[in-house]
Amino acid sequence: MFQILHRDGLSRIGELEIKNKKIVTPVLLPVLHPFKTDPWISAIKQMKLGGVITNSYILKKGGFQKGKDIHDLLDFGGIVMTDSGTFQEHMYGELNAANLEMVKYQAGINSDIITIRDIFSEMDHSKGKIEEDIKENYNRGREAIAETGEYIALPIQGGIYPDLRQESARLMGSLDSEYFPIGGIVPFMERYMYSMVLESILNSKRNLRSSGVIHAFGAGHPMFFPLLFLVGVDVIDSSAYIKYARDGRILTETGTVELKSYTEELPPSPYFDKYTAKELSSLGKDEQTEVIGLHNLYVSVKELENIRQQIRSENMWNYAEYRAHSHPLLLEALRKVHEFYDYTEKFEPLSRRTPIFYSGEETLDRPNIKRFISRIGENPTGIKVDKKPYSYYVDTPVDYVQSQFGVVSLLLDETYPVAQSLFPGEYYDSYKDVSKFDKPEWQEFLLNKVDYIFNYQFGKKLYSMVDKRGITLQRSKNTGKIRNVYSGGKQILSLRASDGLFSLNYEGAVLIHSNFEYPAHRVVIDPEVTEFIREGRNVFAKFVEEADPGIRPHDEVVIVDRDDKLLSYGRVILNRQEMIEFRKGIAVKNRLKSDDSS
Ligand code: GUN
Numbered sequence: 001m002f003q004i005l006h007r008d009g010l011s012r013i014g015e016l017e018i019k020n021k022k023i024v025t026p027v028l029l030p031v032l033h034p035f036k037t038d039p040w041i042s043a044i045k046q047m048k049l050g051g052v053i054t055n056s057y058i059l060k061k062g063g064f065q066k067g068k069d070i071h072d073l074l075d076f077g078g079i080v081m082t083d084s085g086t087f088q089e090h091m092y093g094e095l096n097a098a099n100l101e102m103v104k105y106q107a108g109i110n111s112d113i114i115t116i117r118d119i120f121s122e123m124d125h126s127k128g129k130i131e132e133d134i135k136e137n138y139n140r141g142r143e144a145i146a147e148t149g150e151y152i153a154l155p156i157q158g159g160i161y162p163d164l165r166q167e168s169a170r171l172m173g174s175l176d177s178e179y180f181p182i183g184g185i186v187p188f189m190e191r192y193m194y195s196m197v198l199e200s201i202l203n204s205k206r207n208l209r210s211s212g213v214i215h216a217f218g219a220g221h222p223m224f225f226p227l228l229f230l231v232g233v234d235v236i237d238s239s240a241y242i243k244y245a246r247d248g249r250i251l252t253e254t255g256t257v258e259l260k261s262y263t264e265e266l267p268p269s270p271y272f273d274k275y276t277a278k279e280l281s282s283l284g285k286d287e288q289t290e291v292i293g294l295h296n297l298y299v300s301v302k303e304l305e306n307i308r309q310q311i312r313s314e315n316m317w318n319y320a321e322y323r324a325h326s327h328p329l330l331l332e333a334l335r336k337v338h339e340f341y342d343y344t345e346k347f348e349p350l351s352r353r354t355p356i357f358y359s360g361e362e363t364l365d366r367p368n369i370k371r372f373i374s375r376i377g378e379n380p381t382g383i384k385v386d387k388k389p390y391s392y393y394v395d396t397p398v399d400y401v402q403s404q405f406g407v408v409s410l411l412l413d414e415t416y417p418v419a420q421s422l423f424p425g426e427y428y429d430s431y432k433d434v435s436k437f438d439k440p441e442w443q444e445f446l447l448n449k450v451d452y453i454f455n456y457q458f459g460k461k462l463y464s465m466v467d468k469r470g471i472t473l474q475r476s477k478n479t480g481k482i483r484n485v486y487s488g489g490k491q492i493l494s495l496r497a498s499d500g501l502f503s504l505n506y507e508g509a510v511l512i513h514s515n516f517e518y519p520a521h522r523v524v525i526d527p528e529v530t531e532f533i534r535e536g537r538n539v540f541a542k543f544v545e546e547a548d549p550g551i552r553p554h555d556e557v558v559i560v561d562r563d564d565k566l567l568s569y570g571r572v573i574l575n576r577q578e579m580i581e582f583r584k585g586i587a588v589k590n591r592l593k594s595d596d597s598s
Helices: 040-046 056-061 071-075 087-090 100-107 127-150 160-175 188-190 195-206 222-230 242-248 277-281 284-314 316-324 328-338 342-346 363-364 367-376 440-458 506-515 527-534 576-581
Strands: 002-007 011-018 021-025 027-031 051-055 079-083 113-115 179-182 213-216 234-239 251-252 255-258 401-402 406-409 472-474 483-487 490-495 500-502 522-525 545-546 556-558 568-572 586-591
Touching: 011 284, 021 027, 027 040, 040 113, 051 056, 051 071, 051 087, 056 079, 056 440, 071 316, 071 490, 079 284, 100 113, 100 127, 113 500, 160 179, 179 195, 179 284, 188 195, 195 213, 195 222, 195 234, 195 328, 195 342, 222 251, 222 316, 222 328, 242 251, 242 284, 251 284, 277 284, 284 316, 316 328, 328 363, 328 586, 363 367, 367 406, 401 490, 440 472, 440 483, 440 490, 472 522, 490 506, 500 506, 500 556, 506 556, 522 527, 527 568, 545 576, 556 586, 576 586
Parallel strands: 027 051, 027 234, 051 079, 079 113, 179 213, 213 234, 522 556
Antiparallel strands: 002 011, 011 021, 251 255, 401 406, 472 483, 483 490, 490 500, 522 545, 556 568, 568 586
């Protein structure tokens, strides 16, 4: 069972529980040769990795008998995933390993995640052949699930063909599994076809349920990790750490460096502490491979830790863009992601905790910026203001300013991303004349600001629902910024200083509920949990029955029962698709306070 703990767009920190063992995703499963585990397994434990992947074909051929436990052989108590021989066939040609035989064998050695014997879509396979093969893969998946009841991984194939990727995902996604490796991408990786890898992943992912665990098969170079996780991959496996080591190649998070090219210090690594480059070069081949391999694994694991941190900080776009600039083909891959706007946008929040750092023209193609631009529409010309927030640096409340996102209303000057972004040539200044906001024309400006932001955020003008003359604002003494909005003396909204968007109060929730038709801004819950929701408890995805398709992560929503009776209000973590499809984890953070409805 899989749940989302934190998210940043499509990127997500998840918790995967299999047979009472839990791992936090994104996670790297190092590829282990089942009979050559030394020294890797002790390093894997030292690095506190929760899972590994090994190969059942090699195990079976090597005489490891059903009935024995793979965890004992590896001396590893975490999650052990097994592959089926498909990759060996890709490498060495046809082999004798039938699907059910391999699946039952994996079950027989107590594998935690069992992979079917899928047919690998090679780059030179004809479209006709791949079409047949993905149907056959589907049949193999179906029989594996029917025969074993185990936790089965269903690889998505389809080669270079977008439509076949999609078809393969639809077929596999119709089966009762939650684990979907993206297969056949190793040849792309070897050719630096990162764009094709991401296209294959996105075409698969958008045809799978959002609660599916996405595993990128063999995508092992850390320079590619940020982009992989940006598009919502959850698991990767890698043998790169050892393969590269065999050739004397040292992994870094931005590329690969040959040992022989180091003339000074080796990169910082606990595994290189004892050696200069010269000393490492003079070691025997096996020992050298071991030292470099351990370092390579360490770099990969550290990069993964870093990525989890980037997701928690909601900084993945900044980070992935910055890292994509280390290789032209990574940049090409980043551009490919933007071709999937219709899909990626649904997972994009209106704002993030971190500001947008401009790193090049690709920045303006981010889905939440593109959506921002489409929501604000075409505007006439605006004046140029060289500091932010703009309203502090103009003498009179002008209508429009020329921002980096195009011409925007001055009324949006504090709202994400207008204020929360940094472009070359922009500076922030601590001087702010807040006294001017007491003047009548600026008072009017602030009242209009509330209306405008509300419309931008919820899609309807506030003053079409409540009388503007009854609105009062509470402002910060230091900054002059709007904090709380009252209508007829009752607090309805709070303006968040962090992103210039509103949080609902109880009366605001009542207002939304009575002025927007079902299903707008609503999450409908199972009657079983009505009382819990009224007590202010969070809404679990399992109990969501319906929701507004327009809801985006971190949106403000109202929580209703089947009869559209208002129960509470809160902030969502998931979009509609995720709320419906996930069976575990929090969907809405409830914000009802004990004195709210009294
Ligand atoms: N390892 C790397 N790629 C693949 C693939 O496409 N299928 C399987 N089963 N294993 C792989």
